[in-house]
Amino acid sequence: MDAELIAMQLFSGVALGAIMIMVALGLSIIFGMLGVVNFAHGALFMVGAYAGLWIASLTGSFWWGLLIAPLAVGALGMLIERVLIRPLYKRSVDDPLLLTFGLGYVLVEAVRILFGSDGIPFPTPPQLAGVADLGIGFFPIYRLFVVGVVALTLLLLWLGLEKTKFGLIVRAGAKDPQIMRVLGVDIATVWLLVFGLGVALTALGGVLAAPMRNVNPEMGSLVLAEAFVVTVIGGMGSLVGAVVAGLLVGVAISMTALFAPEMATIVMFALMALVLLVRPQGLFGKPTRA
Amino acid sequence: MTSQGTYSITRRSALAGLAAGSAALAMPALVRAQGESIRIGFPTPLTGPFAAEAKDQVKSAELAVKLVNDKGGIAGRKVELLVRDDKLNAGEAATRTLELIEKDKVHAVVGALSSAVQLAVNEVTRARGVIYVSISQSDTINEVKDFSRFTFHEALNPHMTTAAVAKHTFKPGSKIAYLVADYAYGHEMLRGFKRAQAAIGATSVGEILHPFGAADYSTFMPQLRAMRPDILCICNFGRDQANAIKQAVDFGMNRQSKIVVPVLLHNQRLAVGPEAFEGVVGGANYYWGLEDTIPSAKAFNDAFKAANGGAYPTDYGAYGFTGVSSLLLAMAAAGGPDTDKVVAALEKLQYDVAKGPQHYRACDHQSVQSVLVLESKKKAEMKNEADLFKILAIEPAAESILRTCSELGFPA
Numbered sequence: 001m002d003a004e005l006i007a008m009q010l011f012s013g014v015a016l017g018a019i020m021i022m023v024a025l026g027l028s029i030i031f032g033m034l035g036v037v038n039f040a041h042g043a044l045f046m047v048g049a050y051a052g053l054w055i056a057s058l059t060g061s062f063w064w065g066l067l068i069a070p071l072a073v074g075a076l077g078m079l080i081e082r083v084l085i086r087p088l089y090k091r092s093v094d095d096p097l098l099l100t101f102g103l104g105y106v107l108v109e110a111v112r113i114l115f116g117s118d119g120i121p122f123p124t125p126p127q128l129a130g131v132a133d134l135g136i137g138f139f140p141i142y143r144l145f146v147v148g149v150v151a152l153t154l155l156l157l158w159l160g161l162e163k164t165k166f167g168l169i170v171r172a173g174a175k176d177p178q179i180m181r182v183l184g185v186d187i188a189t190v191w192l193l194v195f196g197l198g199v200a201l202t203a204l205g206g207v208l209a210a211p212m213r214n215v216n217p218e219m220g221s222l223v224l225a226e227a228f229v230v231t232v233i234g235g236m237g238s239l240v241g242a243v244v245a246g247l248l249v250g251v252a253i254s255m256t257a258l259f260a261p262e263m264a265t266i267v268m269f270a271l272m273a274l275v276l277l278v279r280p281q282g283l284f285g286k287p288t289r290a
Numbered sequence: 291m292t293s294q295g296t297y298s299i300t301r302r303s304a305l306a307g308l309a310a311g312s313a314a315l316a317m318p319a320l321v322r323a324q325g326e327s328i329r330i331g332f333p334t335p336l337t338g339p340f341a342a343e344a345k346d347q348v349k350s351a352e353l354a355v356k357l358v359n360d361k362g363g364i365a366g367r368k369v370e371l372l373v374r375d376d377k378l379n380a381g382e383a384a385t386r387t388l389e390l391i392e393k394d395k396v397h398a399v400v401g402a403l404s405s406a407v408q409l410a411v412n413e414v415t416r417a418r419g420v421i422y423v424s425i426s427q428s429d430t431i432n433e434v435k436d437f438s439r440f441t442f443h444e445a446l447n448p449h450m451t452t453a454a455v456a457k458h459t460f461k462p463g464s465k466i467a468y469l470v471a472d473y474a475y476g477h478e479m480l481r482g483f484k485r486a487q488a489a490i491g492a493t494s495v496g497e498i499l500h501p502f503g504a505a506d507y508s509t510f511m512p513q514l515r516a517m518r519p520d521i522l523c524i525c526n527f528g529r530d531q532a533n534a535i536k537q538a539v540d541f542g543m544n545r546q547s548k549i550v551v552p553v554l555l556h557n558q559r560l561a562v563g564p565e566a567f568e569g570v571v572g573g574a575n576y577y578w579g580l581e582d583t584i585p586s587a588k589a590f591n592d593a594f595k596a597a598n599g600g601a602y603p604t605d606y607g608a609y610g611f612t613g614v615s616s617l618l619l620a621m622a623a624a625g626g627p628d629t630d631k632v633v634a635a636l637e638k639l640q641y642d643v644a645k646g647p648q649h650y651r652a653c654d655h656q657s658v659q660s661v662l663v664l665e666s667k668k669k670a671e672m673k674n675e676a677d678l679f680k681i682l683a684i685e686p687a688a689e690s691i692l693r694t695c696s697e698l699g700f701p702a
Contacts, residue, residue: 008512016506118342119529119561124540131542137512140540212540213505213533214561218339222505257500257509262472264509265501 008137009258010251015143017250018150022205023223024230024242025157026198032237033174033194035093036085040100041202042224043107048073048203049210049219050111053122062125062211070204077199081192104220111217119216128211146208153204154243161239170194174237202227229272235285245283327368328627330355330614331390331399333411335378339503340403340528342557346607347403347425348373353597354614354643358622365626369618372396378403380410387414397627400444400613402426403606404527405474412441421629421636423617425609427451427553429478432654432692434699440629442636442655444613448475449693451552451573452482454661454685459521459550459571462491467519467547469510469534471526472499479525479552495519500526500534507534511541522547532558536566544569554664556604559678567666567678574662576608576645577679590644602676608644615643616650616657647687653695661685 056065234241376383554572624631
């Protein structure tokens with residue numbers, strides 16, 4: 001087992017974790033702010049991929065799909081929050097969970113009716129096709145691009161949350177929405193925007209994943225399971241946790257793929273079980289939620 | 291992106307989706323017709339990663355039933371197909387099959403699309419003494435411990451498939467790396483290839499088992515690349531095949547190795563596009579291009595296209611047609627659905643319904659049939675949207691391409 005192969009394997013893990021981070025971030029932001037466990041998150045990832053494909057086929061360009069689809073699906077997310085989820089806030093926490101669970105099925109069926117249940121090809125954009133020599137081995141240029149986009153998105157998100165007034169409100173709102181209301185902040189609008197942001201992130205993940213995996217109506221279900229694992233490991237509601245856990249899970253999968261490939265899917269669940277035993281709130285989670 | 295056709299959802303595929311969607315919705319509502327109809331149960335994974343292949347199986351099976359009913363049915367009785375979603379799950383399939391037998395009183399069962407699920411269906415039909423025509427690849431179903439006189443295996447088996455594919459791709463001294471789905475189908479294909487590899491004098495440079503239903507194969511690629519194989523043999527099915535081939539090509543594996551698969555799937559090639567599949571070689575039970583040389587293929591294609599808005603029949607879809615057709619031919623010869631008479635008729639049957647002559651071997655009830663070896667065409671070589679593959683070779687139907695009855699454990 002040479003060092004180059006292990007280095008390549010580590011890098012593959014990071015690249016694999018990048019997509020998981022995009023999905024888990026959205027899940028975590030929505031849970032952290034709204035307290036809603038969004039079971040439609042995987043389906044919205046899939047809707048993002050189809051929206052990207054659809055826009056790319058209309059405009060003839062992947063880039064428009066990459067840009068517009070997350071915004072459009074994010075807008076759909078805001079609509080979902082406003083019309084379907086908002087009336088449920090006053091009720092038990094199970095209600096939004098059940099609603100989004102059902103909504104996930106509706107979205108998958110809707111896509112099946114509109115685009116068929118077979119997969120549809122989503123070619124790698126020609127500018128990003130081919131492989132790059134990393135010195136330790138070859139890696140698809142497109143996957144490098146994905147890592148770059150995810151890193152850029154994380155940077156923008158961090159700047160937005162740490163350096164803007166809106167970010168301050170979001171952070172404060174996550175701690176105590178009651179006080180924010182007393183201070184005269186329109187928390188309902190903040191929640192609307194946060195839900196839209198979370199959905200836009202997963203939709204971006206979907207568009208980014210499409211040229212690697214093609215699109216099909218069921219592509220979100222596995223992704224949702226991965227995202228939950230990442231969120232639980234990182235700590236529900238923690239953004240740093242989602243990033244660290246995403247990388248951790250990606251690397252754990254790729255290292256397992258090297259030494260015990262048939263265990264590559266199981267390992268993330270084993271990791272989750274381990275973290276839950278040792279630190280039930282997750283790596284970066286708060287011990288108890290108010 | 292310059293060319294407009296690159297990202298395309300055509301109106302036709304959207305319409306086809308609509309039609310398929312509404313057909314799926316209508317299915318549970320199918321009420322049983324008159325009591326005297328002949329009922330055939332058809333469990334298949336309409337949802338899950340093999341859904342595309344399963345849907346084609348249903349369309350082709352429905353066509354076989356329709357053609358018989360158009361001619362007045364069997365002994366004056368209408369034939370009815372009862373389709374059930376087995377969700378690609380052995381437990382679900384066993385339950386649905388039991389329901390079909392106990393509640394719907396089917397006369398025979400045809401179907402299943404995964405080797406493991408098929409064995410679960412076979413357990414149920416064998417215990418109840420109901421005829422089962424299996425249309426999913428399996429070697430174990432031929433072997434004496436899983437054999438039942440009620441079971442007929444219409445699909446190719448991994449042994450004959452891998453032998454044919456290896457014969458036309460492996461060479462003495464070839465270095466072969468295997469990426470294998472970790473379940474019965476993958477294991478059986480790997481076993482078949484390794485047997486052929488030993489006979490040819492090729493060597494294995496590594497085998498990687500991947501979890502069934504994985505979406506991302508990137509973590510396996512650096513290792514496969516480091517093995518420096520002449521041939522990368524990818525033994526998985528359905529969407530797993532599409533994703534694994536696409537990602538192997540993304541990693542540039544096709545530049546150093548030829549990609550070979552046990553079965554080259556029409557629907558997955560459509561779902562991924564010509565670029566990634568270019569030059570990939572694999573086996574098949576059926577390809578519509580057979581119509582140039584085989585009249586029954588032409589008749590099947592024409593009937594299928596007429597019934598499905600011009601769509602071409604596919605490999606696993608064709609199993610639905612040949613499997614149901616052979617059963618109905620035997621029922622016609624037996625004058626009705628009486629199990630013992632139909633079993634006897636199936637054992638005697640010589641049929642040619644889509645791909646040339648076929649018959650069920652006496653000892654293990656395996657359908658003796660030709661194996662096609664196909665190569666995926668370059669985009670520039672395609673004459674139309676369905677012109678996907680070049681037929682490299684056809685291994686003719688002969689018992690010599692099967693394992694011998696004594697090797698399977700049957701008394702001589």
